[in-house]
Amino acid sequence: MSDVLAIADHRRGELRDISFELVTAGRELANETGGDLHVAVISGDTERFGEQLKLDGVDTVHTVNHGEEFNHGVYAQTVTQLFDAVAPQFLLMPNSVNGLDYAPAVANRLDLTYVSDVVDIGVDGSTLTATREMYGGKVETTTAVEADQVAVSIRGAEWPATEDTGDATVEAFEADVDESAVRSTVTGFEEVGGGDVDISEADVLVSVGRGIEEEENLDLVRDLADALDATLSSSRPIVDAGWLPKNRQVGQSGKVVTPDVYIAIGISGAVQHVAGMKGSDTIVAINTDPNAPIYDIADYGIVEDLFDVVPALIEEFQ
Amino acid sequence: MKVLVTVKEVAAVEDEFQIAGTSIDETYLEYDLNEWDDYAVEEAVQLQEAGIADEVVAVTIGPERSEETIRMALAKGADRAVRIWDDALEGADLLDVGAKTAILEKVVEEEDPDIVLSGVQADDDGFGATGVSLADALGYEWAAVVNHLDQDSVESGTASVRRELEGGVEELTDVELPAVLTIQTGINEPRYASLRGIRQAQRKEIAPKTLGDLGLDAAAVENELELTDMYEPETESDATYFEGGPDEAAGQLADLLREKGVGAQ
Numbered sequence: 001m002s003d004v005l006a007i008a009d010h011r012r013g014e015l016r017d018i019s020f021e022l023v024t025a026g027r028e029l030a031n032e033t034g035g036d037l038h039v040a041v042i043s044g045d046t047e048r049f050g051e052q053l054k055l056d057g058v059d060t061v062h063t064v065n066h067g068e069e070f071n072h073g074v075y076a077q078t079v080t081q082l083f084d085a086v087a088p089q090f091l092l093m094p095n096s097v098n099g100l101d102y103a104p105a106v107a108n109r110l111d112l113t114y115v116s117d118v119v120d121i122g123v124d125g126s127t128l129t130a131t132r133e134m135y136g137g138k139v140e141t142t143t144a145v146e147a148d149q150v151a152v153s154i155r156g157a158e159w160p161a162t163e164d165t166g167d168a169t170v171e172a173f174e175a176d177v178d179e180s181a182v183r184s185t186v187t188g189f190e191e192v193g194g195g196d197v198d199i200s201e202a203d204v205l206v207s208v209g210r211g212i213e214e215e216e217n218l219d220l221v222r223d224l225a226d227a228l229d230a231t232l233s234s235s236r237p238i239v240d241a242g243w244l245p246k247n248r249q250v251g252q253s254g255k256v257v258t259p260d261v262y263i264a265i266g267i268s269g270a271v272q273h274v275a276g277m278k279g280s281d282t283i284v285a286i287n288t289d290p291n292a293p294i295y296d297i298a299d300y301g302i303v304e305d306l307f308d309v310v311p312a313l314i315e316e317f318q
Numbered sequence: 319m320k321v322l323v324t325v326k327e328v329a330a331v332e333d334e335f336q337i338a339g340t341s342i343d344e345t346y347l348e349y350d351l352n353e354w355d356d357y358a359v360e361e362a363v364q365l366q367e368a369g370i371a372d373e374v375v376a377v378t379i380g381p382e383r384s385e386e387t388i389r390m391a392l393a394k395g396a397d398r399a400v401r402i403w404d405d406a407l408e409g410a411d412l413l414d415v416g417a418k419t420a421i422l423e424k425v426v427e428e429e430d431p432d433i434v435l436s437g438v439q440a441d442d443d444g445f446g447a448t449g450v451s452l453a454d455a456l457g458y459e460w461a462a463v464v465n466h467l468d469q470d471s472v473e474s475g476t477a478s479v480r481r482e483l484e485g486g487v488e489e490l491t492d493v494e495l496p497a498v499l500t501i502q503t504g505i506n507e508p509r510y511a512s513l514r515g516i517r518q519a520q521r522k523e524i525a526p527k528t529l530g531d532l533g534l535d536a537a538a539v540e541n542e543l544e545l546t547d548m549y550e551p552e553t554e555s556d557a558t559y560f561e562g563g564p565d566e567a568a569g570q571l572a573d574l575l576r577e578k579g580v581g582a583q
Contacts, residue, residue, distance in 0.1 A: 186490065192488055
């Protein structure tokens with residue numbers, strides 16, 4: 001029992017990036033345990049996915065041909081059966097939105113200890129050490145798990161993707177899916193956030209976060225955007241509060257943007273936000289908290305109150 | 319129809335804080351209702367106001383201190399609350415998903431709701447797993463990361479929901495009831511408790527229960543997780559900082575932006 005089983009993530013005909021990151025994390029773990037790395041892909045075009053997952057470091061790819069799109073009822077049953085067949089020491093799953101929808105059920109069904117959203121993992125004998133964030137990213141922690149078998153979900157973009165092809169064996173896995181236990185049905189997908197503006201097309205974005213405090217203060221950043229001939233965008237809390245429409249949201253669940261200049265105002269830089277703007281050419285951050293993670297990726301920073309800096313900046317351009 | 323909402327009091331950490339061992343010193347913590355749970359409570363109360371839910375019950379696992387926070391859920395419209403705490407839970411610095419599942423499973427079995435609403439995750443430990451784990455343990459159906467619930471569908475025995483996927487895509491899903499829905503922020507606009515609500519909440523019941531009351535013993539919540547280290551993440555900033563006060567810094571930033579052609583008419 002030293003193998004590692006990783007479950008690939010896909011949507012609407014494409015393997016998602018985290019699938020290739022799971023391979024890297026899985027290979028690291030398998031090197032520690034001395035076991036094999038198994039990767040499973042469930043539903044969709046499993047023939048093509050199976051070929052794409054024959055990556056460096058993978059020993060066996062298991063393909064489960066059942067339906068097109070993700071369904072947690074199918075996944076929960078299938079992953080449980082794969083786990084019993086492979087009998088791995090570690091089960092790796094993605095901490096994606098779909099991962100959130102099946103990984104806890106699998107862990108419950110298999111009575112496994114579950115550690116979610118890890119950003120680093122190590123093994124010391126029979127102890128797994130997982131690095132995780134707590135308190136909204138304010139601290140990092142290490143958690144030791146003493147168990148023969150453990151279920152883990154990994155955060156996206158923490159491991160590099162494995163891209164090189166290897167010589168894995170691809171095997172079809174015959175899952176026994178009880179359809180009467182599949183009690184939710186996906187009826188469709190919808191792109192959201194259309195409308196008056198496409199922030200992903202903008203060259204310059206003035207982006208506002210929780211630090212703006214009140215809805216009426218938004219006029220301040222609107223004025224700045226006007227003065228700079230820039231487009232206004234925001235982080236999640238502003239959209240959640242209903243102050244700006246969804247099409248203005250930058251981040252994991254919003255838009256991915258890559259402008260020439262991104263000015264983050266009162267944005268702390270949570271990982272979900274950074275995922276949507278880290279590809280910007282020049283990043284400027286204005287935030288009173290010198291420890292805010294936004295400064296980790298900023299090229300330029302001003303550690304001052306936005307209510308002092310922004311009016312001064314507007315003045316410069318009038 | 320009965321709706322049960324799982325709520326949690328979480329600690330938020332101030333900008334400046336001190337870590338002692340594997341925890342943060344109490345003086346730097348501020349306790350509040352978990353942000354995701356606030357949206358779950360609002361969704362439940364809206365079902366009640368629409369005449370779909372007859373009763374909304376809030377459930378929490380937490381020490382006596384958390385009653386103040388739980389009372390906010392009652393002030394916003396939940397009818398009563400159940401609070402589970404036990405000496406066996408006192409020492410654990412991290413309660414794992416299995417333990418939370420075991421406790422909540424017993425409460426849900428007693429209450430027998432049609433819908434359980436829980437937040438997608440708690441802001442402190444950030445596991446994001448209890449709702450789905452609970453559903454599986456109960457044999458309930460579920461949906462994770464729900465950002466829209468069609469109220470009318472609920473009465474037909476199937477909840478039509480939207481799940482918020484990555485990249486601005488939503489999945490439309492029909493979920494058979496009974497079910498657990500994990501609620502994403504932004505699904506609604508959580509109300510502020512009214513003065514009248516706050517007064518009424520003082521008279522609403524918060525029933526304390528121990529593990530023994532639920533027919534569990536300490537072994538059911540034994541933890542396989544041990545927090546061994548806690549530290550502030552290393553800052554990797556190699557940003558150039560503009561200093562000298564807001565005006566001076568704004569001037570330097572303006573020069574940079576002009577250099578990059580920003581704001582040029």
